[in-house]
Amino acid sequence: MSEIRDSRKIGTDSSGNEQDKAQAKASAMATGLRLSSELVAGVLVGAALGWGFDRLLSTSPWGLIVFLLLGFTAGVMNVMRTAGVMAKQSERL
């Protein structure tokens, strides 16, 4: 939560000159572009992992089902981290 508040503060503070505004706009678009691809990457990697698991151990279709769901979960977590709703992994160090 504190991260959201911080980013809001940054958003209101940068009402200075034109270049700051342009950079804030670009980084807002950058965040928007990131959100969708994080989720897609999660599902794709989950599917690929599951497919490879099944091929190696011939456990079809269970590997695909399990890893697709795990990949989806990881993707949703990354989306939440990008949006600043959830603590980042690096905060645990």
Add this chain to the structure above:
Amino acid sequence: MAADPIHQFEITKLFTIGHIGGQEIAFTNSSAYMFLSVAVISLLMLGTGRRLVPGRLQSVAELSYEFVASTIRSTAGSEGMKFFPLVFSLFMFICISNVIGIIPYTFTVSSHLIVTAALALLVFFIVLIYGFYKNGLKFFKLFVPSGVPIYILPLVVLIEVISFFLKPVSHSVRLFANMLAGHIALKVFASFVGMLGAIGFIGWIGAILPLGLTVALTALEILVAFLQAYVFTILTCIYLNDAIHPGH
């Protein structure tokens, strides 16, 4: 004009450099455009003069330095500036090669997943190695959230590990997919103009709409070319920041 929208991404061999283990190492059109991008960047950064009152091109060179430097300072702090050469090279290479790719009949280097994957893996391994160097084995705490009951901890750790290894995937797929999709859309709309124009006078009137869309899409592609380079750069900075300042 080739109507096939995928044709523009074809890799063609220009000449053979040599053989390594029975595998042909060829100099392709992709390599040629990579060299072209590097040449353009070198010209821009080295050949535009060092006058006190900068000319137009010198201003562009100075602005690109200021832009990348302020991006690094705002996301990774001033300690991140030791990675400035890496981040600046990545930004300039992606930005210039994307902009070159918009020119008709050229090849877009970053429209191939292997190129973007190589760039993203470079960043990923630098962050990984630097993270281990800075934190030692404590780096593995990345995957273990605190306060999770022991019976679901294996599952949570598995999800955390997958989510960590997603970073280079989303990092590379984003750039690749945006460039690929943008260029295919551009080509499809442009080929509508040719097809409708072949019908006759009514076709000429009908071709106004796709022609206008092609112009608009080209403008959008210029924005996307720059923005994707920026997204790649800012993500590099965020990942570097995670390694430089753990716990923030």
